[in-house]
Amino acid sequence: MSRFRDELWRVVDGVYGRILVHPFLTGLTDGTLPREVFRHFVVQETHFLPDYARALAACGVRATSPAAVQRFAADCARTVEVEHSLHVELLAAFGLDQDDARRIGAAPTTVGYASYLLRVCHLGTFPEALGAIVPCYWIYARVGEALLEQSSPDPLYAWWIETYGGEHYQETVAGVLDLLDEVAATLPEADRARLCEHALTTARYEWLFWDAAWRRESWPI
Numbered sequence: 001m002s003r004f005r006d007e008l009w010r011v012v013d014g015v016y017g018r019i020l021v022h023p024f025l026t027g028l029t030d031g032t033l034p035r036e037v038f039r040h041f042v043v044q045e046t047h048f049l050p051d052y053a054r055a056l057a058a059c060g061v062r063a064t065s066p067a068a069v070q071r072f073a074a075d076c077a078r079t080v081e082v083e084h085s086l087h088v089e090l091l092a093a094f095g096l097d098q099d100d101a102r103r104i105g106a107a108p109t110t111v112g113y114a115s116y117l118l119r120v121c122h123l124g125t126f127p128e129a130l131g132a133i134v135p136c137y138w139i140y141a142r143v144g145e146a147l148l149e150q151s152s153p154d155p156l157y158a159w160w161i162e163t164y165g166g167e168h169y170q171e172t173v174a175g176v177l178d179l180l181d182e183v184a185a186t187l188p189e190a191d192r193a194r195l196c197e198h199a200l201t202t203a204r205y206e207w208l209f210w211d212a213a214w215r216r217e218s219w220p221i
């Protein structure tokens with residue numbers, strides 16, 4: 001039987017293909033990515049992650065089964081703990097702290113992506129929230145997995161790749177995809193289509209997030 005996740009992947013696959021060949025990602029694995037570009041990415045992550053954690057908490061509020069509530073609450077806590085410490089350490093590798101990151105501020109793409117996620121997860125239905133949040137997990141897991149095969153000669157980049165390509169993150173994402181299939185099986189076609197639309201938007205934002213780092217995007221005004 002075909003799984004809904006495969007249907008959803010077909011929607012985001014084109015974007016994913018473009019992500020894999022983006023110079024940010026190819027630069028990570030061959031080690032040529034300029035450190036200033038990765039630094040920009042890390043600073044933007046410190047702005048994105050607190051809102052991402054809140055979006056996960058909002059998914060938990062929307063969730064329709066105790067197991068799903070627990071899953072999103074746990075992933076919210078994990079995002080706050082693991083990713084926060086990872087980014088504090090990554091910031092330190094650039095001689096930066098949280099105050100520096102705050103001073104640099106969130107770039108337009110970061111504000112746009114975080115706001116979209118929060119909007120859908122707060123104002124949408126549970127399936128809509130799921131559609132918006134799934135690419136955040138899944139694209140990072142697929143990218144991590146793909147990059148892990150090559151890793152990176154730069155230890156800092158190799159560490160980042162291991163975080164998302166590693167077994168623990170892969171298992172987390174597998175659990176969310178099981179939930180996605182379960183929920184989708186109960187939905188009428190129109191709701192599935194809406195779910196996929198949100199997934200396409202956040203997949204595009206995932207590409208844009210790397211591209212914005214590559215361009216070292218800032219407010220033009």
Ligand SMILES: Cc1ncc(CO)c(N)n1
Nearest residue numbers: 045048136137140206209
């Ligand atoms: C932009 C972005 N999307 C997804 C994840 C996955 O946690 C992340 N850390 N950052």
